Amino acid sequence: MTYIIEGESGPWEVVIGLEVHAQVTSNAKLFSGAATAFGAEPNAQVSFIDAGFPGMLPVINHECVAQAVRTGLGLNAKVNLWSRFDRKNYFYADLPQGYQISQYAHPIIGEGAIDIELSDGSTKTIGITRLHLEQDAGKSQHDQHATKSFIDLNRSGVALMEIVSEPDMRSPEEAGAYLTKLRQIMRYLGTCDGNMDEGSMRADVNVSVRKAGEGFRTRCEVKNVNSIRFVMQAVETEARRQVEVWESGGTVDQETRLFDTGRGITRSMRSKEDAHDYRYFPDPDLPPLVIDAAWVEGLKAALPELPDARRARYVRDYGITPYDAHVLTLDQERSEHFEEVLKHTKSVDFKKITNLVIGEVFAVSNTAPTTSIFMTAPPVSVASSIDLLEEGVINGPVFKDLIIRIGIDPRPPIEIVEAEGLRQVTDTGAIEAVIDQVLAANADKVTEYRSGKDKLFGFFVGQTMKAMQGKGNPALVNDVLKQKLS
Amino acid sequence: MHPTDFTLSGALAALNEGAISAEELTRAHVAAVEALNPKLNAFITTTSEQALDAARASDARRKRGEAGPLEGIPLAIKDLFCTEGVRTTAGSKILGNFIPPYESTVTAQLKRDGAVFLGKANLDEFAMGSSNLTSAYGGVLNPWQRKDDPSARLVPGGSSGGSAAAVAARMALGATGTDTGGSIRQPAAFCGITGIKPTYGRCSRFGIVAFASSLDQAGPFARTVEDCAILLRSMAGHDPKDSTSAAQPVPDFAAACARSVKGMRIGVPREYRLDGMPAEIEKLWRQGLDWLRDAGAEIVDISLRHTKYALPTYYIVAPAEASSNLARYDGVRFGLRVAEKDSDLRDLYERTRAEGFGAEVRRRIMIGTYVLSAGYYDAYYLKAQKIRALIARDFDEAWQKVDAIVTPATPSAAFAEGENTDDPVKMYLNDVFTVTANLAGLPGLALPTGLDHQGLPLGLQVIGRAFDEETVFAVGAALERAADFKAMPAMRAGA
Numbered sequence: 017m018t019y020i021i022e023g024e025s026g027p028w029e030v031v032i033g034l035e036v037h038a039q040v041t042s043n044a045k046l047f048s049g050a051a052t053a054f055g056a057e058p059n060a061q062v063s064f065i066d067a068g069f070p071g072m073l074p075v076i077n078h079e080c081v082a083q084a085v086r087t088g089l090g091l092n093a094k095v096n097l098w099s100r101f102d103r104k105n106y107f108y109a110d111l112p113q114g115y116q117i118s119q120y121a122h123p124i125i126g127e128g129a130i131d132i133e134l135s136d137g138s139t140k141t142i143g144i145t146r147l148h149l150e151q152d153a154g155k156s157q158h159d160q161h162a163t164k165s166f167i168d169l170n171r172s173g174v175a176l177m178e179i180v181s182e183p184d185m186r187s188p189e190e191a192g193a194y195l196t197k198l199r200q201i202m203r204y205l206g207t208c209d210g211n212m213d214e215g216s217m218r219a220d221v222n223v224s225v226r227k228a229g230e231g232f233r234t235r236c237e238v239k240n241v242n243s244i245r246f247v248m249q250a251v252e253t254e255a256r257r258q259v260e261v262w263e264s265g266g267t268v269d270q271e272t273r274l275f276d277t278g279r280g281i282t283r284s285m286r287s288k289e290d291a292h293d294y295r296y297f298p299d300p301d302l303p304p305l306v307i308d309a310a311w312v313e314g315l316k317a318a319l320p321e322l323p324d325a326r327r328a329r330y331v332r333d334y335g336i337t338p339y340d341a342h343v344l345t346l347d348q349e350r351s352e353h354f355e356e357v358l359k360h361t362k363s364v365d366f367k368k369i370t371n372l373v374i375g376e377v378f379a380v381s382n383t384a385p386t387t388s389i390f391m392t393a394p395p396v397s398v399a400s401s402i403d404l405l406e407e408g409v410i411n412g413p414v415f416k417d418l419i420i421r422i423g424i425d426p427r428p429p430i431e432i433v434e435a436e437g438l439r440q441v442t443d444t445g446a447i448e449a450v451i452d453q454v455l456a457a458n459a460d461k462v463t464e465y466r467s468g469k470d471k472l473f474g475f476f477v478g479q480t481m482k483a484m485q486g487k488g489n490p491a492l493v494n495d496v497l498k499q500k501l502s
Numbered sequence: 503m504h505p506t507d508f509t510l511s512g513a514l515a516a517l518n519e520g521a522i523s524a525e526e527l528t529r530a531h532v533a534a535v536e537a538l539n540p541k542l543n544a545f546i547t548t549t550s551e552q553a554l555d556a557a558r559a560s561d562a563r564r565k566r567g568e569a570g571p572l573e574g575i576p577l578a579i580k581d582l583f584c585t586e587g588v589r590t591t592a593g594s595k596i597l598g599n600f601i602p603p604y605e606s607t608v609t610a611q612l613k614r615d616g617a618v619f620l621g622k623a624n625l626d627e628f629a630m631g632s633s634n635l636t637s638a639y640g641g642v643l644n645p646w647q648r649k650d651d652p653s654a655r656l657v658p659g660g661s662s663g664g665s666a667a668a669v670a671a672r673m674a675l676g677a678t679g680t681d682t683g684g685s686i687r688q689p690a691a692f693c694g695i696t697g698i699k700p701t702y703g704r705c706s707r708f709g710i711v712a713f714a715s716s717l718d719q720a721g722p723f724a725r726t727v728e729d730c731a732i733l734l735r736s737m738a739g740h741d742p743k744d745s746t747s748a749a750q751p752v753p754d755f756a757a758a759c760a761r762s763v764k765g766m767r768i769g770v771p772r773e774y775r776l777d778g779m780p781a782e783i784e785k786l787w788r789q790g791l792d793w794l795r796d797a798g799a800e801i802v803d804i805s806l807r808h809t810k811y812a813l814p815t816y817y818i819v820a821p822a823e824a825s826s827n828l829a830r831y832d833g834v835r836f837g838l839r840v841a842e843k844d845s846d847l848r849d850l851y852e853r854t855r856a857e858g859f860g861a862e863v864r865r866r867i868m869i870g871t872y873v874l875s876a877g878y879y880d881a882y883y884l885k886a887q888k889i890r891a892l893i894a895r896d897f898d899e900a901w902q903k904v905d906a907i908v909t910p911a912t913p914s915a916a917f918a919e920g921e922n923t924d925d926p927v928k929m930y931l932n933d934v935f936t937v938t939a940n941l942a943g944l945p946g947l948a949l950p951t952g953l954d955h956q957g958l959p960l961g962l963q964v965i966g967r968a969f970d971e972e973t974v975f976a977v978g979a980a981l982e983r984a985a986d987f988k989a990m991p992a993m994r995a996g997a
Binding site (some may be wrong): 076109113 | 583584590592597600602603604606707708709710711712714715716742743744745746822823825826828829830832834835836847851871874875876879883
């Protein structure tokens with residue numbers, strides 16, 4: 017699906033590369049023992065190291081290194097057994113050391129690639145340039161006091177992975193799909209929780225535009241965009257802005273821009289001329305980071321199944337469509353829930369189970385997005401409900417109702433069905449009696465139907481089911497109605 | 503004998519025998535500090551009351567049979583080591599109000615072993631200097647005097663000038679120092695005492711205010727080689743809080759002082775013969791080598807080819823690291839803050855750092871910032887790193903032929919305030935013999951072996967293989983025995 021911006025001078029192609037900052041899931045910071053939990057009181061999780069006190073020294077947290085390696089393996093990337101930390105020097109009030117420790121010249125992870133899934137069912141491979149470890153800075157708050165700025169150092173020193181993509185994306189959709197996939201992989205790996213609203217994942221978006229067949233034109237970097245939707249919007253607005261600049265005879269300057277989410281525009285933050293000279297040099301407090309090939313192999317062997325592999329397995333083992341497999345595996349918890357349902361149901365009609373899970377169970381789960389699907393729809397109860405449906409004990413509408421009930425009602429579904437009288441009615445006599453009443457009460461509609469208004473059949477079905485409190489066997493109701501109306 | 507005339511090992515023996523108590527020993531040193539410090543300015547902060555409390559606690563421990571290896575020994579602590587609850591200034595106005603809530607590893611280990619701290623010794627600001635004159639708390643007076651001009655105010659050397667002067671003047675039995683380019687060895691030589699910069703990584707840098715992280719190393723001062731060995735054993739050891747500290751066992755350095763040098767090969771680097779070097783220094787050097795030959799060592803001429811690049815290399819690497827290390831002194835979280843009512847962040851930085859840092863520190867921050875800048879990095883910093891590797895390789899090759907290297911410690915005896923100060927480069931030349939050991943990470947010991955024509959001490963330097971301080975101590979002790987250096991400074995306790 018080609019994304020094109022139609023300018024006055026003809027079509028323009030958009031070129032996008034992303035730098036994603038992903039907070040490493042770890043109990044302690046990258047170089048200090050301070051905690052990393054989100055939402056703590058300001059400055060409650062700060063060691064003397066994070067605050068840049070005299071004589072304090074960084075010591076690498078090996079769990080953060082393991083997380084970076086796991087992520088690299090998940091991105092099918094090269095793991096560098098020798099990497100190094102550099103200092104990026106600049107002054108800011110929330111940067112206590114006066115430098116950020118980051119792997120500038122020698123990142124721990126080299127080139128890799130991931131496949132992204134697009135809405136037309138196609139996939140595309142996006143190259144990963146590198147992944148490196150670095151410290152986060154603190155947070156400046158300028159809106160807490162009339163004349164003062166407040167500094168919260170809780171984030172100072174927290175481990176980040178900066179994941180840089182190749183300029184391989186060509187549309188807002190691809191940028192969104194890339195972020196979605198990256199987040200999905202890291203969530204499966206347990207290396208980043210991907211909660212963009214908590215700042216666990218942010219993206220710098222590099223955008224340029226060009227005419228077909230051209231080399232790259234000058235790019236702009238839109239900094240610190242904090243949701244997938246905003247990234248897609250930022251790509252679109254920034255690309256349109258650049259097309260306008262080029263077409264009005266101007267040139268796009270390499271610069272850093274900010275995305276104003278309120279007004280939906282990007283605006284200049286600093287130009288290339290104002291760019292900091294970060295004076296990178298190897299951090300003399302830290303020896304090179306040397307890791308063992310056997311240790312990496314051990315991490316690799318212990319990796320969980322990743323989304324692509326799981327999707328392929330579903331297609332292969334369950335005979336479901338790639339699209340359904342994609343939907344089932346998008347979220348790791350949901351796919352684990354699905355497998356738990358499979359384990360407990362007697363049914364082996366995987367297509368049917370898939371439809372029920374995606375159509376009914378996910379729908380219920382979507383209404384309570386912050387609650388675990390294991391709570392909103394306990395998998396054993398889902399499995400029993402599927403069995404009751406398959407055995408004809410209940411019908412489809414009751415199944416829907418049951419899926420809502422099992423999140424609140426701890427009784428086994430069969431008990432709920434019995435106690436609430438939800439068994440489906442398969443007694444033809446009882447159905448005939450109800451239908452006779454319905455037809456008698458709607459004699460005018462019966463006449464209309466018989467004179468050719470076929471569409472009214474659905475009306476009679478609805479009236480019948482309503483009179484039976486939704487418990488009639490739909491097939492029998494249909495059959496009897498057809499007989500009586502013929 | 504006056505208690506301040508003890509050597510450190512002599513004091514330990516006297517304490518063990520009960521001939522003196524830690525309280526008496528400390529009281530004598532506290533009195534010496536109080537009498538001499540107004541003249542010498544060797545201490546920025548004295549902690550006499552805490553010292554006496556610590557001495558009494560030490561006596562109690564000894565009584566309980568819990569005496570540590572340094573039980574009751576009064577020491578001076580260079581004011582670059584963070585000491586919990588005791589102001590730590592780094593010789594700078596910018597840390598004038600800084601009281602660390604933590605203790606450096608080295609001082610924590612000295613305390614663990616029973617040492618008593620008399621106070622925080624003066625130093626060049628952020629350890630940048632060779633005269634102690636860059637201290638924001640005033641210069642330190644060298645307790646030695648020129649024969650024909652006793653009123654000349656001689657410098658103690660730097661940066662650990664206060665530590666060296668305190669030990670020379672018998673205000674302390676020993677002291678801690680740090681050495682980035684010669685900051686232990688040069689003041690030791692100027693003050694007629696002994697000091698060792700151990701191998702990089704031997705002592706933890708945790709809690710020491712950083713100057714140049716890849717060069718900084720803590721070490722002891724004392725009046726004998728053996729006393730330095732005793733102190734170093736307590737100061738050294740692997741520290742998980744310093745990623746550059748070495749996981750090496752700490753040997754009994756004092757035992758190594760008794761080792762014979764017979765059969766050892768002693769290297770004499772031809773590049774250390776400088777044009778215009780005073781004949782006295784040349785003579786001192788030759789004398790030292792003769793003593794070692796007499797003791798059974800073999801003297802071997804060697805070449806350290808890249809020596810002439812060492813000083814410029816050092817003055818690129820050290821300021822580069824310093825410019826980054828000192829960025830944290832910004833007036834935001836601790837230390838000095840200078841701001842006007844309407845200051846913005848940039849103004850706060852500029853005022854705080856302009857007022858808080860002295861001229862030499864500002865000069866080095868600017869040099870360091872320059873050599874790391876885009877467009878200059880390759881020509882300066884990167885090239886310096888390459889030369890640094892070549893200097894280290896020179897030594898690696900030398901160790902194929904020799905077990906230790908002996909050189910002069912300094913190109914001259916102590917100079918007077920006002921001399922060498924017109925030109926910073928002239929001042930930097932003081933480090934010409936010492937910076938190579940820092941660049942290569944090797945242990946270097948300086949000890950007094952003679953006097954110049956003015957009656958001022960002159961020292962030799964012994965450089966050894968990485969983590970082979972034992973050989974350095976053995977060679978140093980052999981020189982010490984032969985030199986039998988008995989001269990004492992004019993200004994000292996009991997004099």
